[in-house]
Amino acid sequence: xxxxxxxxxxxxxxxxxxxxxxxxxxxxxxxxxxxxxxxxxxxxxxxxxxxxxxxxxxxxxxxxxxxxxxxxxxxxxxxxxxxxxxxxxxxxxxxxxxxxxxxxxxxxxxxxxxxxxxxxxxxxxxxxxxxxxxxxxxxxxxxxxxxxxxxxxxxxxxxxxxxxxxxxxxxxxxxxxxxxxxxxxxxxxxxxxxxxxxxxxxxxxxxxxxxxxxxxxxxxxxxxxxxxxxxxxxxxxxxxxxxxxxxxxxxxxxxxxxxxxxxxxxxxxxxxxxxxxxxxxxxxxxxxxxxxxxxxxxxxxxxxxxxxxxxxxxxxxxxxxxxxxxxxxxxxxxxxxxxxxxxxxxxxxxxxxxxxxxxxxxxxxxxxxxxxxxxxxxxxxxxxxxxxxxxxxxxxxxxxxxxxxxxxxxxxxxxxxxxxxxxxxxxxxxxxxxxxxxxxxxxxxxxxxxxxxxxxxxxxxxxxxxxxxxxxxxxxxxxxxx
Amino acid sequence: xxxxxxxxxxxxxxxxxxxxxxxxxxxxxxxxxxxxxxxxxxxxxxxxxxxxxxxxxxxxxxxxxxxxxxxxxxxxxxxxxxxxxxxxxxxxxxxxxxxxxxxxxxxxxxxxxxxxxxxxxxxxxxxxxxxxxxxxxxxxxxxxxxxxxxxxxxxxxxxxxxxxxxxxxxxxxxxxxxxxxxxxxxxxxxxxxxxxxxxxxxxxxxxxxxxxxxxxxxxxxxxxxxxxxxxxxxxxxxxxxxxxxxxxxxxxxxxxxxxxxxxxxxxxxxxxxxxxxxxxxxxxxxxxxxxxxxxxxxxxxxxxxxxxxxxxxxxxxxxxxxxxxxxxxxxxxxxxxxxxxxxxxxxxxxxxxxxxxxxxxxxxxxxxxxxxxxxxxxxxxxxxxxxxxxxxxxxxxxxxx
Numbered sequence: 001x002x003x004x005x006x007x008x009x010x011x012x013x014x015x016x017x018x019x020x021x022x023x024x025x026x027x028x029x030x031x032x033x034x035x036x037x038x039x040x041x042x043x044x045x046x047x048x049x050x051x052x053x054x055x056x057x058x059x060x061x062x063x064x065x066x067x068x069x070x071x072x073x074x075x076x077x078x079x080x081x082x083x084x085x086x087x088x089x090x091x092x093x094x095x096x097x098x099x100x101x102x103x104x105x106x107x108x109x110x111x112x113x114x115x116x117x118x119x120x121x122x123x124x125x126x127x128x129x130x131x132x133x134x135x136x137x138x139x140x141x142x143x144x145x146x147x148x149x150x151x152x153x154x155x156x157x158x159x160x161x162x163x164x165x166x167x168x169x170x171x172x173x174x175x176x177x178x179x180x181x182x183x184x185x186x187x188x189x190x191x192x193x194x195x196x197x198x199x200x201x202x203x204x205x206x207x208x209x210x211x212x213x214x215x216x217x218x219x220x221x222x223x224x225x226x227x228x229x230x231x232x233x234x235x236x237x238x239x240x241x242x243x244x245x246x247x248x249x250x251x252x253x254x255x256x257x258x259x260x261x262x263x264x265x266x267x268x269x270x271x272x273x274x275x276x277x278x279x280x281x282x283x284x285x286x287x288x289x290x291x292x293x294x295x296x297x298x299x300x301x302x303x304x305x306x307x308x309x310x311x312x313x314x315x316x317x318x319x320x321x322x323x324x325x326x327x328x329x330x331x332x333x334x335x336x337x338x339x340x341x342x343x344x345x346x347x348x349x350x351x352x353x354x355x356x357x358x359x360x361x362x363x364x365x366x367x368x369x370x371x372x373x374x375x376x377x378x379x380x381x382x383x384x385x386x387x388x389x390x391x392x393x394x395x396x397x398x399x400x401x402x403x404x405x406x407x408x409x410x411x412x413x414x415x416x417x418x419x420x421x422x423x424x425x426x427x428x429x430x431x432x433x434x435x436x437x438x439x440x441x442x443x444x445x446x447x448x449x450x451x452x453x454x455x456x457x458x459x460x461x462x463x464x465x466x467x468x469x470x471x472x473x474x475x476x477x478x479x480x481x482x
Numbered sequence: 483x484x485x486x487x488x489x490x491x492x493x494x495x496x497x498x499x500x501x502x503x504x505x506x507x508x509x510x511x512x513x514x515x516x517x518x519x520x521x522x523x524x525x526x527x528x529x530x531x532x533x534x535x536x537x538x539x540x541x542x543x544x545x546x547x548x549x550x551x552x553x554x555x556x557x558x559x560x561x562x563x564x565x566x567x568x569x570x571x572x573x574x575x576x577x578x579x580x581x582x583x584x585x586x587x588x589x590x591x592x593x594x595x596x597x598x599x600x601x602x603x604x605x606x607x608x609x610x611x612x613x614x615x616x617x618x619x620x621x622x623x624x625x626x627x628x629x630x631x632x633x634x635x636x637x638x639x640x641x642x643x644x645x646x647x648x649x650x651x652x653x654x655x656x657x658x659x660x661x662x663x664x665x666x667x668x669x670x671x672x673x674x675x676x677x678x679x680x681x682x683x684x685x686x687x688x689x690x691x692x693x694x695x696x697x698x699x700x701x702x703x704x705x706x707x708x709x710x711x712x713x714x715x716x717x718x719x720x721x722x723x724x725x726x727x728x729x730x731x732x733x734x735x736x737x738x739x740x741x742x743x744x745x746x747x748x749x750x751x752x753x754x755x756x757x758x759x760x761x762x763x764x765x766x767x768x769x770x771x772x773x774x775x776x777x778x779x780x781x782x783x784x785x786x787x788x789x790x791x792x793x794x795x796x797x798x799x800x801x802x803x804x805x806x807x808x809x810x811x812x813x814x815x816x817x818x819x820x821x822x823x824x825x826x827x828x829x830x831x832x833x834x835x836x837x838x839x840x841x842x843x844x845x846x847x848x849x850x851x852x853x854x855x856x857x858x859x860x861x862x863x864x865x866x867x868x869x870x871x872x873x874x875x876x877x878x879x880x881x882x883x
Contacts (some may be wrong), residue, residue: 305855408749452788453796459750459754460754476806
């Protein structure tokens with residue numbers, strides 16, 4: 001009997017590689033493509049091995065600190081070595097330490113090369129580790145492109161980055177058809193649940209209906225409780241520190257404390273697990289890109305989504321990015337599942353990437369819709385992970401996420417920091433949002449370049465991002481339940 | 483034993499009569515003394531406290547005779563006015579002068595005469611009588627009275643001038659406190675210095691302290707004007723002021739020692755460059771200046787326009803964030819501010835408010851009716867103290883919005 005999935009929920013966190021979060025989940029399983037602890041990178045005639053540290057003090061939870069480089073050029077150096085020259089051959093994943101050490105100076109401290117080689121033991125990230133073991137984990141899920149956050153998040157929504165490899169070159173709104181738009185046209189319910197500013201609000205094709213589909217995270221908890229989750233839910237974490245609500249980012253973007261991301265994962269899981277929707281739900285927890293954190297598996301080749309080629313780097317988006325963690329949760333998934341996509345009909349190997357989400361949405365809710373791009377057309381959907389005929393895996397009834405309250409000093413520290421790439425780009429994009437969404441079809445403004453704004457601190461970037469977003473969406477702020 | 487002689491008997495029997503003849507004002511055949519006229523320092527005007535009441539008495543003594551005026555005491559409405567100085571005596575007008583002073587010995591009498599004053603009745607009618615001190619410690623009796631209303635005194639309850647001065651002083655203090663409360667942070671919390679003073683929330687503890695200050699101050703002025711007695715502040719009034727002051731101090735200490743949402747907002751606003759309300763005003767001024775530049779007759783370059791637009795947007799966003807976050811900390815009106823917390827009406831605040839109002843009312847009535855600050859019993863004061871202590875205790879977990 002086919003699994004009856006009526007609710008697909010995706011929680012996409014930020015900038016952690018598979019090895020960083022789940023590399024040591026099954027250390028004794030040779031088939032699990034995790035860390036053996038023999039992995040290393042060369043740097044300055046030395047060999048820097050992977051390491052995890054003891055316990056989970058804040059400095060470990062925030063590793064790597066400062067934020068690694070994550071632009072296309074950085075990622076090429078991380079994958080192919082110091083010259084960063086791309087080839088069709090698989091990269092040797094040897095430049096993480098060197099690229100990290102060569103980053104421009106940061107207010108967050110020195111770039112010690114070993115920080116890029118850090119990973120978390122399962123005991124250090126117990127929430128995602130427990131869920132991965134209680135349900136399924138994929139060691140074969142890649143970022144859609146070796147690019148920064150925005151290209152990968154747009155791949156998750158539209159199946160393409162339309163030639164952009166870095167955040168700051170995008171136009172606002174992003175002019176590509178999204179899976180949300182498809183759902184909208186088909187009358188299928190969907191929602192984006194967000195904390196401060198949803199990156200997905202930059203999708204121009206949903207501006208007409210944005211007001212009806214974007215809700216704060218507190219609404220997700222309420223919807224889960226009442227069993228009114230839509231067919232497709234996409235959850236965005238908190239990207240900014242919020243001094244007013246004493247909130248710290250829970251996106252896990254380095255150097256943000258992963259503990260708060262763990263809390264968010266637990267909140268989402270607990271809400272879904274206790275929801276009347278549980279037995280018809282597939283929850284996917286993944287990360288947009290590796291963010292400069294070491295992973296030892298070379299990204300394979302991928303299908304180019306469209307004809308867009310990045311001319312600066314002559315890149316046709318024909319390779320995946322670095323592996324990212326992916327945990328799949330459903331009562332239809334056996335405990336301890338290690339999930340890889342089945343090969344294509346012609347026997348060729350396939351891999352999960354963010355467009356697998358689109359493929360899954362299409363298969364579940366839009367079976368007659370064509371693909372958005374060639375990439376999602378070739379992407380394996382996630383339904384192969386549902387390896388139980390009946391919803392028999394009850395999993396963990398509840399995960400104690402020990403909801404920490406951040407120390408005000410930590411929040412101040414993050415709020416006074418220089419914005420990271422994601423934060424800077426989001427706040428700049430927010431400045432390009434119109435005062436209100438277009439009300440009539442055909443009146444969506446033409447895409448414009450990101451305004452040339454540079455906010456000195458996260459606090460000011462946050463104020464601008466949230467104020468512009470709330471004005472655009474007619475929402476009030478602050479919301480104590482975000 | 484020999485019988486006394488008749489002459490000795492005669493002498494013995496006549497001695498009391500002789501003694502009485504030397505002491506009596508007039509021969510037994512003369513009419514008894516009577517009050518014939520009452521007057522103050524200013525003829526024709528009523529007499530009030532701290533003025534001299536002249537009582538003209540006929541037949542008190544022979545013209546130009548010397549009398550012992552210290553023997554006479556004054557009666558109002560049949561009650562002896564204790565504690566007055568010995569009266570003076572004017573031979574020419576045959577009058578005894580009594581300085582009307584209020585003191586501990588006659589406070590109750592004055593209270594009964596002057597208490598509960600009314601503007602419609604600036605004076606009260608009092609029957610005046612005189613009596614003679616006794617030598618055997620028995621109470622004197624009002625033996626010298628008048629006839630045909632000659633012993634009727636118009637006793638001033640208050641003088642219009644004094645009343646006006648008192649009213650001006652009281653109104654001035656009340657206005658000062660009210661205006662200060664409205665336009666400054668005197669009676670308001672100042673959790674966030676970034677909020678305009680007139681929009682800060684009212685503080686229950688400070689308002690309570692101001693309430694008792696105004697009440698006691700005005701009572702003091704009223705009593706001083708009415709009685710010219712400056713020893714009117716009772717111990718209980720001091721205790722009430724002490725309780726309210728201690729409550730305010732404790733409330734400030736509690737607020738200072740807890741990490742409240744206001745602290746978070748304060749940190750957030752400071753991170754946006756708003757350290758005080760001046761910074762907020764400066765941001766508005768910046769927006770105005772940049773807007774004016776955009777509208778100037780010689781338009782700036784396109785690059786400058788874009789920059790100005792972004793800067794204005796940035797300032798507006800900071801201000802929008804400012805307004806969104808200060809909202810819970812701005813006043814919702816006096817009553818709501820002082821009796822509510824984040825969860826709505828708070829019982830610990832409501833009870834302090836109610837008991838303060840009730841005791842305040844009792845205090846005012848007491849001052850008005852008794853011309854003295856009330857002597858609250860220990861139970862009532864304990865009630866107020868417990869109420870205030872409860873408020874401070876419950877304030878510890880209370881969030882500052």
